[in-house]
Amino acid sequence: MTAATTIAASSRRGSHTLGRTSEELREIVTNVGAELELAPAEIIIEWAVATFGTRFCVTSSMSDAVLSHLAAKVAPGIDVVFLDTGYHFAETIGTRDAVAHTLDINLINITPVQSVDEQDEQYGPKLYERNPDLCCKLRKVQPLTDGLAAYDAWATGLRRAETHNRVIAPVVGWDDKKQKVKVSPLAGWSDGEIDKYIQEQGILVNPLQYDGYPSIGCWPCTRRVAPGEDPRSGRWAGSNKTECGIHQ
Numbered sequence: 001m002t003a004a005t006t007i008a009a010s011s012r013r014g015s016h017t018l019g020r021t022s023e024e025l026r027e028i029v030t031n032v033g034a035e036l037e038l039a040p041a042e043i044i045i046e047w048a049v050a051t052f053g054t055r056f057c058v059t060s061s062m063s064d065a066v067l068s069h070l071a072a073k074v075a076p077g078i079d080v081v082f083l084d085t086g087y088h089f090a091e092t093i094g095t096r097d098a099v100a101h102t103l104d105i106n107l108i109n110i111t112p113v114q115s116v117d118e119q120d121e122q123y124g125p126k127l128y129e130r131n132p133d134l135c136c137k138l139r140k141v142q143p144l145t146d147g148l149a150a151y152d153a154w155a156t157g158l159r160r161a162e163t164h165n166r167v168i169a170p171v172v173g174w175d176d177k178k179q180k181v182k183v184s185p186l187a188g189w190s191d192g193e194i195d196k197y198i199q200e201q202g203i204l205v206n207p208l209q210y211d212g213y214p215s216i217g218c219w220p221c222t223r224r225v226a227p228g229e230d231p232r233s234g235r236w237a238g239s240n241k242t243e244c245g246i247h248q
């Protein structure tokens with residue numbers, strides 16, 4: 001482990017030197033996107049580290065440590081960003097801490113500007129029940145946007161096998177909302193390939209994965225799913241909401 005840092009999202013603004021322009025970043029995506037589509041995950045991460053240096057980070061939801069493990073092998077000390085919404089299960093926070101202590105990464109814990117209590121005071125309690133889109137905007141979308149301001153490119157653990165909504169996730173794509181390069185080294189990995197890597201490499205996995213939670217988010221908006229159900233059907237169950245907005 002190298003370090004663990006908790007940072008309110010807004011405080012990271014302007015903390016790094018300026019990177020490439022949006023035009024330059026788009027050009028990189030155009031030039032190499034298709035070329036890396038079938039490359040192994042390690043090669044994709046190697047390319048991103050070589051291209052963007054310290055302006056590249058990995059994000060992790062701490063459902064498992066596959067992507068963090070791959071990144072730490074390729075680039076020891078790499079920034080791994082965790083979005084700490086204030087509504088995580090204790091198991092997720094425990095997994096984050098274990099990952100930070102066992103892998104050679106620089107864990108960056110991004111928090112929303114407001115604590116849960118401050119949000120309750122301004123918007124009323126249980127905003128996630130009354131207006132989950134606003135709650136996600138305040139506790140996920142905006143903090144991550146602010147937290148990624150210091151980077152030109154970010155890696156996600158998105159996999160096309162997870163849900164039909166993610167079918168189009170390219171390995172190297174353009175994130176128009178954030179004006180950054182979005183890298184998904186695991187986009188083409190099947191569930192079986194993930195399981196194999198976890199077994200062979202002894203990867204840390206959030207214990208909730210073995211307790212009926214194949215997709216883990218904030219506790220108020222995540223429920224257990226039955227065997228054979230869509231893994232993401234436990235997220236915002238009973239509503240039309242399927243994504244928090246980070247990947248839209």
Ligand code: SF4
Binds near residue numbers: 137221
């Ligand atoms: S997942 Fe639920 S609790 Fe978490 S930020 Fe979104 S609405 Fe709020």
